[in-house]
Amino acid sequence: MSAVTPPRTAPARRGTPTGPTDGVRRTPAARRSRRAEAAFGYAMIGLAGAAILLFTIGPILASFGLSFFAWDIITPRRFVGLDNYAAIGGDQRVVHSFGVTAVLAFSIVLLQVAIGLFLALLVDQRRRASTKAVFRTVFYLPLLASTAAVSIFMTYMFNERFGVVNYYLRLLGSSGVPWLTSDAGAVVTIVFVAVWQSVGFTFVLFVAALAGLPRDVMEAAEIDGAGPVRSLLRIKLPLISPTVFFACVIGLINAMQLFDQAFIMTKGGPGTATTTITMVIYQTAFQNLQFGYGSAISMVLFAALIALTGLQFTLSRRLVFYS
Amino acid sequence: MTAPSFSRSSLFERSSLTRRIGRGAGLVVLVLAATVAFGPLLWTLTTSLREPAESFTNPPVWLPLEPDFSNYAAVFGEVSLGRFFLNSVIVTGLIVGAQIITCTLSGYAFAMVRFPGRGAIFALFLATMMVPVQTTIIPVFVLISRMGLSDSLASLILPAIGSAFGTFLMRQYFLQMPVELGEAARVDGASRFQVFRLIYAPMATPAMATLAILAFTGFWAEFYRPLIFLQSQENFTLPLGLVTLQGTFGTGSISVVLAGVILSMIPSVILFVVAQRRFVEGITAGSFR
Numbered sequence: 001m002s003a004v005t006p007p008r009t010a011p012a013r014r015g016t017p018t019g020p021t022d023g024v025r026r027t028p029a030a031r032r033s034r035r036a037e038a039a040f041g042y043a044m045i046g047l048a049g050a051a052i053l054l055f056t057i058g059p060i061l062a063s064f065g066l067s068f069f070a071w072d073i074i075t076p077r078r079f080v081g082l083d084n085y086a087a088i089g090g091d092q093r094v095v096h097s098f099g100v101t102a103v104l105a106f107s108i109v110l111l112q113v114a115i116g117l118f119l120a121l122l123v124d125q126r127r128r129a130s131t132k133a134v135f136r137t138v139f140y141l142p143l144l145a146s147t148a149a150v151s152i153f154m155t156y157m158f159n160e161r162f163g164v165v166n167y168y169l170r171l172l173g174s175s176g177v178p179w180l181t182s183d184a185g186a187v188v189t190i191v192f193v194a195v196w197q198s199v200g201f202t203f204v205l206f207v208a209a210l211a212g213l214p215r216d217v218m219e220a221a222e223i224d225g226a227g228p229v230r231s232l233l234r235i236k237l238p239l240i241s242p243t244v245f246f247a248c249v250i251g252l253i254n255a256m257q258l259f260d261q262a263f264i265m266t267k268g269g270p271g272t273a274t275t276t277i278t279m280v281i282y283q284t285a286f287q288n289l290q291f292g293y294g295s296a297i298s299m300v301l302f303a304a305l306i307a308l309t310g311l312q313f314t315l316s317r318r319l320v321f322y323s
Numbered sequence: 324m325t326a327p328s329f330s331r332s333s334l335f336e337r338s339s340l341t342r343r344i345g346r347g348a349g350l351v352v353l354v355l356a357a358t359v360a361f362g363p364l365l366w367t368l369t370t371s372l373r374e375p376a377e378s379f380t381n382p383p384v385w386l387p388l389e390p391d392f393s394n395y396a397a398v399f400g401e402v403s404l405g406r407f408f409l410n411s412v413i414v415t416g417l418i419v420g421a422q423i424i425t426c427t428l429s430g431y432a433f434a435m436v437r438f439p440g441r442g443a444i445f446a447l448f449l450a451t452m453m454v455p456v457q458t459t460i461i462p463v464f465v466l467i468s469r470m471g472l473s474d475s476l477a478s479l480i481l482p483a484i485g486s487a488f489g490t491f492l493m494r495q496y497f498l499q500m501p502v503e504l505g506e507a508a509r510v511d512g513a514s515r516f517q518v519f520r521l522i523y524a525p526m527a528t529p530a531m532a533t534l535a536i537l538a539f540t541g542f543w544a545e546f547y548r549p550l551i552f553l554q555s556q557e558n559f560t561l562p563l564g565l566v567t568l569q570g571t572f573g574t575g576s577i578s579v580v581l582a583g584v585i586l587s588m589i590p591s592v593i594l595f596v597v598a599q600r601r602f603v604e605g606i607t608a609g610s611f612r
Contacts (some may be wrong), residue, residue, distance in 0.1 A: 034437075036515075037437055037438065037515065038437070038438035039438075040432075040436055040515045041432045041438030041441065042432075042438055044428045044429060044432035045429040045432045045433065045490075047424070047428060047484070047485065048428065048429035048485040048487075048489075048490055049429065051482070051483075051485025052448060052485045052486075052487060055459070055463055055481075055482035055485070056459055056487075057447070057451060058462070059458075059463050060454055060458060060459055062465075063459060066462065119353065119356055122353050125349055126353075138357045139356070140602070141360065141361065141364060142360060142363075142364070144591040144592055144595055145584070145588050146544030146545075146546065147562075148562030148565060148566055149584045152569050152581075152584055153363060153581060153584055156370075156577050157363060157366060162379050162381070164381060164382075167381040167383075196363070199360075200360075204602075204603055204607070208606075228342065228345065253453075256455075257455050257456070257457060259457075260562075263550075264566055281460075282550075282551070285464075286551055291461050291465075294461055295461050298458040298461065299458065301455060301457055301458065302454065305453065305455060309453070
C-alpha cells in the first residue's frame with residue numbers, strides 16, 4: 001500500500017504511537033498520553049458529531065417514534081400504535097405516489113446512466129484534448145443551475161401553447177404536445193428535465209473512470225486485434241463496472257427523492273400523475289399537519305431506499321467486476 | 324515515443340475506413356447531444372435579453388443582436404431579487420465555512436487520532452449519509468420551531484454545519500499523509516492541536532476546496548428546506564424566491580424571471596471556471612476507494 005492509494009480502513013499504525021510497550025505493559029506516562037490523545041480525538045469530532053447527532057441521528061429516531069402517534073403539532077399527540085402504517089396500505093394517494101415515484105426513478109436512472117455512459121465513451125474516443133474539454137464543459141453546464149431554476153425555464157419551454165418546444169414541433173407539422181397538461185406528457189417531461197440535468201453527473205463519473213483505465217491493457221487488446229465493439233464489451237465495461245454500479249446506486253437514491261421538478265413544474269399533476277412520494281410527505285405533514293402520519297410515510301420511503309440499495313448490492317456481486 | 328516502429332500512432336494509421344466513419348458518426352452524435360444540453364440554457368439567456376412585452380413570442384431570438392437589459396434592472400428594482408441573492412450568499416457562505424471547519428477537524432481525528440470507538444463512530448457517520456432529508460425534516464422542523472428559529476436564515480444554516488460526507492472526504496485526504504511529520508513535531512514539543520493546525524491542516528487545502536465546492540453547489544441550489552422552513556418573502560433564498568416570482572408574474576414578463584435565473588447561475592459559473600477540477604473531484608470522490 002503506497003501513499004498514493006488511500007487504504008480502505010485506517011491501518012493500525014495510524015495515530016500517535018504510544019510506544020513499544022503498547023498492549024503489553026503500559027507505564028503511567030504512556031497511559032496518560034493515550035488518555036490525552038483520546039480526549040483530543042473526541043474534542044476534534046465534537047462539532048461535526050454534535051451537529052449530526054442533533055440534526056440527523058436524533059431526528060431519524062424522533063421520526064420513527066413520531067410515526068406511532070397522531071399529531072397536528074398544536075394539540076397533544078396521541079399514541080395510535082401501528083395505525084399510521086396500517087393506513088398507508090389503504091391510502092390510494094400514498095400507494096399511487098409510490099408507483100409514480102418508481103416509474104419516474106427507474107426511467108431517470110436508466111436513461112441517466114445509459115446516456116451518460118454513451119456520451120462518455122464517445123468523448124473518450126476523441127483524440128484532441130481541447131475537443132474533450134469542450135464537450136466535458138457543455139455536458140456539465142446544466143448542473144450549474146439549481147433544479148428550481150431548471151424547472152422554471154423548462155416550464156416555459158414546455159408550455160403547450162406558447163412554449164418553444166411545441167413551436168418547433170408545429171413547424172415540423174405536429175399539432176403540439178400537451179407536455180405538462182396530460183398525464184403521460186407530464187411524466188415524460190419530468191423524466192426529460194431530470195435526465196437533462198443529471199446526465200452531466202454520470203458523464204463526469206464515466207469520463208474519469210475511462211481515463212483511468214490502464215493504457216497497457218487497452219493497447220494489448222488493440223494489438224491482439226480486438227475491434228472497438230469487442231474491446232468495449234469485454235474490457236472497458238467490465239473495468240468500469242464498479243463506477244456504473246456507483247452511478248446506479250447514487251442515481252436511484254436521488255431519483256427516489258425527486259421533489260423540486262414535480263413541485264414546480266406540475267404541482268404533482270395533472271391530477272396525481274406526477275405526485276411523488278416526497279410530495280405526499282410534504283402535503284401530509286406541512287399542508288395537512290399530519291405529522292405522525294407523514295413520519296410513517298417518510299419511514300417507509302427510508303425503508304424502500306435501504307431495500308433498493310441492498311438489492312443493488314446483491315445484484316452487483318454477479319455483475320460488477322472488481323479487479 | 325522512443326520506439327517509432329511500434330508506436331501508437333502507427334497503429335492508428337492502419338485503422339480501417341469503417342473505424343473512421345464510426346468516429347465521424349460519434350462526433351455528429353456528440354454535437355447533437357451538446358445542442359440538447361446547451362439549447363435550453365441559451366434560450367434562457369437570450370430570452371432574458373428580450374423586451375418583456377415580446378419575450379413569449381415565437382420564434383425565439385437565438386442571437387440577441389439588440390440585447391435589452393431592462394429585465395435585469397427590473398429584477399433589482401421592482402422585484403426583491405437582490406434580497407434573495409443576499410440571503411443565499413449568507414446561508415451558503417456560512418454553511419460552507421462551517422463545514423470546512425467541522426469536517427476538517429473530524430476528518431483529521433478519524434484519520435490520525437486514536438480513540439476508543441473510533442471505527443464505530445465513523446461507521447455511524449457514514450450510515451447517516453443514507454438518510455433522506457424527507458425522513459428527518461419533520462423532527463428538524465419541530466426542533467427549529469422549539470429553538471425559536473422558525474422562518475429565519477439560521478434555521479437553514481444551523482442544521483447544516485456538520486456533514487458526514489465532508490468528514491469522509493477529509494478523512495480520505497488525511498489518510499494519504501505521512502504520520503512521521505506529526506510524530507517528529509510531537510517529539511519537538513508541539514501540542515496535538517499545533518500538529519494539526521500548523522502541519523496537517525495547511526496540507527489539506529485542496530480537499531477543503533473540493534468540500535467547499537460540493538457544499539456550495541448543494542446549498543446554493545437548495546429548494547426543499549427553504550420551502551418548508553421559511554415563510555416571509557424577505558427571508559427567501561434564490562431558488563425559492565425565483566419560484567415565487569414565476570408564480571406572481573405569470574406569463575406576462577417571463578423575461579424578468581429568466582433574468583433572475585441567469586443571475587442565480589453566475590456564482591456557480593464563476594466557481595466552475597475558476598475551479599473546474601474541484602467539481603470533478605467532488606463528483607468522483609465517493610466512487611473511487
